[in-house]
Amino acid sequence: MNSEVLMSKNAQLISKREENLDIKETSPKNITVVLPAYNEEVSIGSAVIRAKKYADRVIVIDNASVDNTADVAELAGAEIVHTRYKGLDFSIKKGIKYAIDSDILLFMDISICHEPKLIPKMLEPILNNGFDMVIGTCFVESNRLQDNVSFLNKKQMENGPVGFFVFSKKCFETLLNSPTIYISSVDTVLSFAENHDLKAKHLNLEEEHIFSLFKRYKIGVVVPAFNEEFLLGETIRGIPEYVSRIYIIDDCSSDRTPEVIKSLTDPRVVSLRHEVNMGAGKSVIDGYKMALHDRMDIVVVMDGDNQMDPAQMPRLLMPIIEGKADYTKGNRLISKEAREGMSAWRFFGNTMLSLLTKIGSGYWDLMDPQNGYAAASRKALEAIDLDSVYTYYGYVNDILIKLNAYGMRVTDIVIPARYGNEKSSINYRKYILKVAPMLFRGFLWRLKTKYVLLSFHPLVFFYVASMALLPAGLIFDFWILVQKLMRNPVSPNYPLLGVFMTLMGIQLLFFAMFFDMQSDISKKLDRSF
Helix, strand or coil, X not given: CCHHHHHHHHHCCCCHHHHHCCCCCCCCCCEEXXXXXXXXXXXXXXXXHHHCCCCCEEEEEEECCCCCHHHHHHHCCCEEEXXXXXXXXXXXHHHHHHCCCCCEEEEECCCCCCCHHHHHHHHHHHHHHXXXXXXXXXXXXXXXXXHHHHHHCCCCCCCCCEEEEEEEHHHHHHHHCXXXXXXXXXXXXXXXXXXXXXXXXXXXXXXXXXXXXXXXXXXXXXXXXXXXXXXXXXXXXXXXXXXCEEEEEECCCCXXXXXXHHHCCCXXXXXXXXXXXXXXXXXXXXXXXXXXXXXXXXXXXXXXCCCCCHHHHHHHHHHHHCCCCCEEEEECCCCCCCCXXXXXXXXXXXHHHHHHHHHHHCXXXXXXXXXXXXXXXXXXXXXXXXXXXCCCCCHHHHHHXXXXXXXXXXXXXXXXXXXXXXXCCCCHHHHHHHHHHHHHHHHHHHHHHXXXXXXXXXXXXXXXXXXXXXXXXXXXXXXXXXXXXXXXXXXXXXXXXXXHHHHHHHHHHHHHHHHHHHHCHHHHHHHHC
């Protein structure tokens, strides 16, 4: 791609909001910004132009890039330093040598953070509060296993990766004379500062960084609402600012929900009313269709009853943004603390549905399938036939079946339950009786689509054989038992045949389930976390 075109495109990304920042463009200090970069031609131009707003010099340390990173950076006005080595520690040493005459050095690792608008916040402690070193950490990448372990052990997640270092002249002169620069962790850096009589500060930039990241995407939120006059307004007011559109689907509410929707002043709200009650699934599907029409990149579903904490939304979004998942959903069943407020009967019903949905959908590692707090990429929504999705509450289970058939990556995100005084309107006995046949039909459809039409796997034969042998064996065993109780003569070979049929059916079923687990693409997803 032509370097001048790249620079022009990057320059257009500069945010107008930066004009209102507190740090003035001209500072009495001589400030140098150093940007270590490796194959960052798409973003380096914008980063340089925006960094120049706050610095006297911008130096790009090109770590042997094989694309046009250096050319784009130079066109944007940066000084270029070529190296053959990668790593922020080496870049810091190199940057200090090339900017030794500066009063303040700021290093921004654009592989972690592409937001120069955070530079003023990083400079402020040194400019105004006399600090010698400031470390800025960004959000931690999503890690499903680590998240679950931390939640179970009631531990906080570790600090995120370091995106910024800012050094005063006293600090970088000390670093220049040090044999080694240790930046493996925030604690190590702070310990280094303490040992060298340097005043250091750690800034957690997770919230600002996440907001800036999410604003690059068109994120829509679908809010199905049925008789939610008391909680709908609070739900909408809690939706974060980085969301582009809010789609409220009023499923023929008979209370004041329509009036509440009309009274909302949020310009992001788009509403649709069903004149006939069509079910929760239909409401969500209509919301998905509206979001796809508006070309949303990611679509989140939040019920209108305010049970879904909007502060947890980034954890649903990040695996999709990082390319680790196509669809994410909440999980309240991982521990007693996570499902706090959930009744024992509701927990039992969710557990039973989890088991049935594991078999039906093929996502064997998922729990809490009834959790409607979910995020879907446009790719996932475009892959499935939305018009064929179940329109009752079981739509979430049906969507999982369809996603698995088409190879979409799905993962659970541990999100604690948030219940108020409201009560679930679901009768779990009737619900399971209604949803179970749908899951079985979906299961058969998934086997045909995934393992016969789109590819082939012999597990189909194992499933079919087990579905024939196991029921037949159980029925035959029951018949033998009845005959014994009625003292009717039974061939001595019959019990052996019945046990053989039953055990063989169970064995074939386990083999089929094992192969299904092995082919589950979500297993590959776990390895990438």
